[in-house]
Amino acid sequence: MYGWIWRHLPGNAWVRALIALVLALAVVYGLFQYVFPWAEPLLPFNDVTVDGQ
Amino acid sequence: MSVRLIVRILSEICVTIGAVIVLFAAYTLFWTGVVAEDAADGAVVRLRQEWARLPAATRPGAPAAPSVPAAPSVPSVPSVPSAVPPPPVPSVPAVPDHPPRTGKPYESGRPFAIMYIPRFGADWAWPVLEGTDPGTLRKGLGHYAGTARLGATGNFSVAGHRRTHGDPFRDFPRLRPGDAVVLGDGTTWFTYRIRNEPYRTVPGDVGVVDAVPVKSGFGGPGRYLTLTTCDPEWGSSHRLVVWARLDAEQPVTRGEPAAFHS
Numbered sequence: 626m627y628g629w630i631w632r633h634l635p636g637n638a639w640v641r642a643l644i645a646l647v648l649a650l651a652v653v654y655g656l657f658q659y660v661f662p663w664a665e666p667l668l669p670f671n672d673v674t675v676d677g678q
Numbered sequence: 679m680s681v682r683l684i685v686r687i688l689s690e691i692c693v694t695i696g697a698v699i700v701l702f703a704a705y706t707l708f709w710t711g712v713v714a715e716d717a718a719d720g721a722v723v724r725l726r727q728e729w730a731r732l733p734a735a736t737r738p739g740a741p742a743a744p745s746v747p748a749a750p751s752v753p754s755v756p757s758v759p760s761a762v763p764p765p766p767v768p769s770v771p772a773v774p775d776h777p778p779r780t781g782k783p784y785e786s787g788r789p790f791a792i793m794y795i796p797r798f799g800a801d802w803a804w805p806v807l808e809g810t811d812p813g814t815l816r817k818g819l820g821h822y823a824g825t826a827r828l829g830a831t832g833n834f835s836v837a838g839h840r841r842t843h844g845d846p847f848r849d850f851p852r853l854r855p856g857d858a859v860v861l862g863d864g865t866t867w868f869t870y871r872i873r874n875e876p877y878r879t880v881p882g883d884v885g886v887v888d889a890v891p892v893k894s895g896f897g898g899p900g901r902y903l904t905l906t907t908c909d910p911e912w913g914s915s916h917r918l919v920v921w922a923r924l925d926a927e928q929p930v931t932r933g934e935p936a937a938f939h940s
């Protein structure tokens with residue numbers, strides 16, 4: 626999987642490393658900005674109200 | 679497809695899942711706190727700037743409005759002698775009704791007051807926002823929509839996170855009868871006094887935010903406050919609740935309430 630990505634990145638090793646880093650940061654940003662805020666209310670320590678549900 | 683390739687793909691997937699779990703833990707334990715404290719501090723600063731811009735003459739109820747005695751419909755609220763103001767100077771026409779009950783409705787998701795609980799530390803200050811949905815509680819404490827307005831007759835009920843999102847109510851179990859809960863809305867300081875040790879109940883016990891909660895021991899209608907959070911600390915099987923009664927109120931023009939210095 627990662628080997629396949631590496632082989633398909635353009636440029637020499639340095640350029641590939643840079644692109645890979647940017648891709649990894651983009652994934653982390655997407656997780657923190659969109660995926661985790663969605664997943665977090667599914668965890669138990671978010672329920673602080675009385676609501677009868 | 680060789681066995682080697684399958685093993686490699688499987689292990690890469692496992693490593694990826696592990697990394698995502700570690701990131702999620704970092705997000706929950708650390709990043710939500712950063713975001714919440716940033717949002718709360720911003721809201722507190724903005725509210726204070728907004729309130730500082732209010733010219734004194736247009737502040738509803740200041741400085742001529744009588745403070746504690748202005749609640750003839752609430753005979754059960756005990757007036758503290760020190761909180762009774764001198765006779766108002768009739769320089770500004772008195773506001774007919776009590777300001778907290780005549781203000782415009784709270785806007786959903788917007789902060790409208792700042793809460794201080796000296797028991798949690800002198801620098802503990804969190805904004806109170808309207809509503810209790812998860813997006814609102816990420817930015818501060820949430821006022822149960824449909825419960826009384828701040829300082830009004832009824833039960834002003836507020837929920838807050840105990841863990842994650844800045845841990846505003848982390849020390850909730852340390853609250854004791856007599857502790858002060860101070861709220862400011864820019865015109866008036868409200869000092870509530872807690873009545874009970876934290877009461878543990880189940881999530882469906884919606885009666886705790888009733889106008890006169892049955893289990894609170896309050897005899898009749900009055901100006902009450904309820905705080906709720908989760909219990910146990912990292913769980914959601916139960917809720918912790920404290921009730922408080924309005925003890926003193928004074929216009930901001932008369933300085934900070936005594937509860938800050940006791």
